[in-house]
Amino acid sequence: MKVGYVSPMSIAAVNGGLRTQALMTTKHITSFGVEAKLISPWDDMKAMNLDLVHVFGASIENVGIVDQVKAMGLPLALSPVFFSNRKAAFIKRALKMERLSSAFGSGIRSDFSVKTELCSKADVVIPNTSAEADLIRDGFSIPNDKIQVVPNGVEQKFAEAQPQLFIDTYGLKDFVLFAGQAGAKRKNVIKLLEVASDLDSPVVVIGSFYKDEYGEKCRTLAEEADNVTLIETLDHDSELFASAYAASSVFVLPSQFETPGIAAMEAALAGSKIVITEKGGTKDYFDGYAEFINPDSSKSLLSGIKKALEKESSDTLKNHIFKNYSWQRVAELTANQYKRILA
Template sequence: MRVGLLSYPMLFQREGGLQVQLRATLDALVQAGVQAELVDPHRHRLDEYDVIHVFSAINGNYRIVETAAEMGVPVVLSALLPPAWDRSSGACARFADRLAGRLTAWNVQTSYAQTKRALQLAQRVIALGTAERTAIVAAFRTDPHKIRVLPNGVDRRFFEADSSLFFRHTGIGGPFVLMAGAISPYKNQLALAQALGSASINVVLAGCAQPQHRDYLRQLLDCPNVHWLGALAHDNPLLASAYAAAAALALPSQGEVFPLVVLEALAAGTPAVMTRASALQLPDSGFALRQLRADDMPAWRAALDGFINCPPERAAVSALVEQFTWRRVAQQLADCYAGLLAEVSENSPALPAERRAV
């Protein structure tokens, strides 16, 4: 079974959760014995593979799914859609798409329509949690029977993270709140930094600001309680150490799908406060994970202050995400690929033998 993984062309021109997810998934699949590789569309045809796994239903990726469908190649699609989508927003998006079409003689198509087409054409759709699954069905009218819920994993090194490197490298003393990830107004770091500044709580940023967000970064650095580590590669030991050193992680963004930074912080034994607009659900996690409205800064400050003054036991925090391993992800994906190929083979008896082989 040869599996090709790909997403939109400019994916690896920046770093973020999707890039980490794709690389980690690929590595885990290879370690599990699956013949998986990144597809280079300039050198490889999609029909050289038994299964195509597309990451993200947006950014024009519907064209990849369409092309694979035209070639008769089964597609698994990791949707990665915000769970804020619901029946009402889906209806509004369909109305806007019809309006745009009529106004332009159907020469303009909305991103909603493109996303919906990708979801319709894919034979399997991966949702990272039940909230995302609900959003995919309610807003995009996707057949629920082809959706599989499969969370992300966490690299084992975050469970073994040690704080000493961070303190030696930075010289920052005392408890602090870590905000890791891209720096932008959507991530909402400034509002929380200002709210924590009034309480004299230190904030450490780890992440990259795109050119259009440099002014936003400057506003953050004007806050006396804010320290910036710069853009840290995901495999930089300083990032794992920062997770372990922090009193808490904060992710106050307007919305997230299934944030890896929260899983990584919890793996390091650090509690987290994050946006409520997310697919992440951890049972019995209230002692170490709070999910709040992005605009309720008094609640954020109270939750973070609580974790700083009364930290939960680190081993218990790590245990919350012990089951989130990339090895488990790879095995479940391999089963998903094999099941899809078996289904295609059963429904298409004339398919060449080499395509049917699993």
């Protein structure tokens, strides 16, 4: 089975979860009878003799390629990588109003409308969490039998991470850690920096801030707190990055939402305790194992971190993630969906 893979061009500039999901899926899916072909804008897709196309991201960048895939008569798998803090009923109403206004020739399309169109054209829609699936079904009115949840995965190498390299390099251990796209407002690092001075533990933020108002405010908060260390983005594949996870006591993702937060899964494999947003489907992966926080509440975040710091270390979450969320398992489940729509 020859499958073409499409991702938005933006992943070339943003090394985030979408890029990781696409690369890890295509890397491991070859073990399950799939010949993976990464499609670039320069390729002649018609000459590739594909059996199926898998698109990552229900974004406006992918509208054109999806139309071409359908025009060629190829089956389409779509990983929307979507979440909204809006309720499904709100999304449904917004789409109805947009359809009504379009009758008067407004020509304006919302992000919800684009995502609905792409999900409607797919033969299978593959969300990462049950919360994402619920929004797609109830907000976009996509038939339930077209939606198949396949979880995100994590590289199992993080289970072997050792703390000493980071301790030797920075002189820090047993700290509260954030690692990721620190400059992205959705990641809500500013909330962590606002409560940092109320913590007795060091706080480490690994990630780059943009040179904008938000980034400047975050840097100022970090400078004002005497227990915060800012570290520019580290190579995700480096031993030092993995060592940071292992050297931390608690890993925090205070994001507005996560689906589900690959960095938290990596940190959990390395033995860190997890504090994570309650929004976006994180409970599919971490329920019963992590402290969940309201990302809009500093009080909730501070309480969650303090509870996690007081917990005894345990391998329970590490073993749970290792057993259930390998990229091999994700690839196998994804390949099964290809076979289903090709049957």
